[in-house]
Amino acid sequence: MHKDLSLLIELQNLDLEIDKNKEMKETLSSQIEEGHKKKARLEEDLSHKQDTLKQTKKERREKERGIEEFDLLLAKHEEEKYKVKSQEEFAVLEKEISRAEKEKVEIEDTLLDLMEKEEELTDFLPSLGIKVRQESKVLGKKEDILKADLKNVIEQSQEIEDKREKIISQLNSVLLKQYKQLQKVKDGLVVVPVKDGNCEGCNMKVSPSLIGSLRRGEEIIYCESCNRILYILNS
Ligand SMILES: [Zn+2]
CATH class of the missing domain: 1.10.287.1490 (Helix Hairpins)
Incomplete structure (x- = not known):
């Protein structure tokens, strides 16, 4: 998996925890x-x-x-x-x-x-x-x-914030900006897995060529239908 992609997934998990803690x-x-x-x-x-x-x-x-x-x-x-x-x-x-x-x-x-x-x-x-x-x-x-x-x-929130800062410092700044923008417009997750050939964010089919690119893990791939950032599990 693309290095930035795993960082984004981690970031998203932390953001979800932050929301939960806030509540x-x-x-x-x-x-x-x-x-x-x-x-x-x-x-x-x-x-x-x-x-x-x-x-x-x-x-x-x-x-x-x-x-x-x-x-x-x-x-x-x-x-x-x-x-x-x-x-x-x-x-x-x-x-x-x-x-x-x-x-x-x-x-x-x-x-x-x-x-x-x-x-x-x-x-x-x-x-x-x-x-x-x-x-x-x-x-x-x-x-x-x-x-x-x-x-x-x-205390937990503070730990999460610290981890988040660490990830952000390692993440490509353009990608971080995109992630934040998507967070604002998308309800729920912005980094989503492809499951059975479909984007989990919008349930639309992801083209085989994009899935091929995803498998190669050389670049960040966006869903053609909803613009969410895609990843493939166990790849
Ligand atoms: Zn989608």
Whole structure:
């Protein structure tokens, strides 16, 4: 086989590996990022629920203080009942008492809701905390594996790049230019074998005279139909 031809085939194999590695790097990076996002979502959810519990406790204490204040107010009004001098004053006081009682009931209703919410969160949060810690740990382990894989792919890519540089330095520059141009316009391979007399790139028949030239291996042969660079296996 023509010396440049074997170099081209090697170059093409390396380019295919580079493409594969690039895809792998993208997949691994996005998997790592997905893991980060998932971990952040879990932690955010936990911290949001912890904040809600804190807020609920605070509101519950406020409502409890509110009820205490209304109790004091109502006790004060009860005492005032004995001090009023007229029916009218008494009526005003009764009205005031009834208003305060109504407000107290409203606060008590809210308090009950808050207590229920607080109880639910207090029961639920420890198990959620454990779940988040466990899942974060699993995600962390997965990330370690993905990062190690990514490191390998990057190292491998560097090795391939080094090999590629070496081949390019040995390759005829005009041929390299042709190869690169063909790479741009051809979908897939640009250096293809002839199989059963046909070009593997376009499946068209390769003329016997070209096959003869290929066998002699003295020059680079292009497919007459698709312009791809041809080679014959085991020749
Ligand atoms: Zn062809």
